[in-house]
Amino acid sequence: MDYCAQDIAEVLVSSEQISQRISQLAEQIIADYRDKELIIVGILTGSFVFLADLLRKLDLPCVVDFIAADSYGTDTTSAGQIHIEKDLSMAVEGRDVLIVEDIIDTGLTLSRLVPMLRDRGAASVKTCCLLDKPSRRQVTVQLDYVGFQIPDQFVVGYGLDFAHHYRNLPQVVVLKPESYATVPDPQ
Ligand code: 5GP
Numbered sequence: 001m002d003y004c005a006q007d008i009a010e011v012l013v014s015s016e017q018i019s020q021r022i023s024q025l026a027e028q029i030i031a032d033y034r035d036k037e038l039i040i041v042g043i044l045t046g047s048f049v050f051l052a053d054l055l056r057k058l059d060l061p062c063v064v065d066f067i068a069a070d071s072y073g074t075d076t077t078s079a080g081q082i083h084i085e086k087d088l089s090m091a092v093e094g095r096d097v098l099i100v101e102d103i104i105d106t107g108l109t110l111s112r113l114v115p116m117l118r119d120r121g122a123a124s125v126k127t128c129c130l131l132d133k134p135s136r137r138q139v140t141v142q143l144d145y146v147g148f149q150i151p152d153q154f155v156v157g158y159g160l161d162f163a164h165h166y167r168n169l170p171q172v173v174v175l176k177p178e179s180y181a182t183v184p185d186p187q
Contacts, residue, residue: 004169006179007166007176008173008176012153012171012172013171018130018158018172019053022053026054029054037063038061038062039065039096039097039098040065040100041100043102044067044068045159047101054100066086067086071083071111092122094121094122097117098126099117102130103160106139114141127141130172133152150172155174156172156174157173158172162183165184
């Protein structure tokens with residue numbers, strides 16, 4: 001994208017790499033969920049681009065719902081706090097859930113969301129993320145489908161933002177340090 005080309009320090013994952021990897025992930029998911037109906041739970045907001053592309057490759061019966069959730073507090077156990085800003089509109093009881101997330105960092109959000117959906121009676125809960133930063137992990141989380149492992153760098157693009165910007169980039173990038181200062185505050 002031309003409008004912010006000068007802000008980009010490095011393209012970490014290209015749109016071609018993303019597209020290829022999503023096809024592979026979709027094949028795995030289709031094989032694993034044959035004869036089942038999935039409820040796909042996207043974690044807002046960053047997952048929406050990944051989820052939209054993945055969904056269109058999933059040749060199986062599925063429904064989609066979204067949840068806005070984040071972890072808080074310093075307690076690094078899965079029993080810690082989770083703040084649900086927007087809950088699911090569907091019940092997960094007795095259903096096979098696939099959580100779709102943009103990036104796993106500390107792992108805290110997922111480590112609290114998975115037990116919450118199990119407590120609601122989900123038949124199974126699996127996780128799918130585009131990006132994984134294993135070096136940042138504070139808690140162990142089970143990642144069933146992972147797009148790319150990346151180093152400990154702050155990334156934007158393909159749904160991921162800085163101050164609500166850059167979600168529209170078709171690739172995952174690292175910004176130049178000076179570009180953070182020039183992003184307009186949307187509030
Ligand atoms: P955690 O795994 O620490 O609970 O949280 C993961 C969330 O932190 C992601 O959904 C995302 O909102 C945010 N996050 C972590 N690393 C990055 C990053 O490099 N870039 C962006 N834009 N968000 C990140």
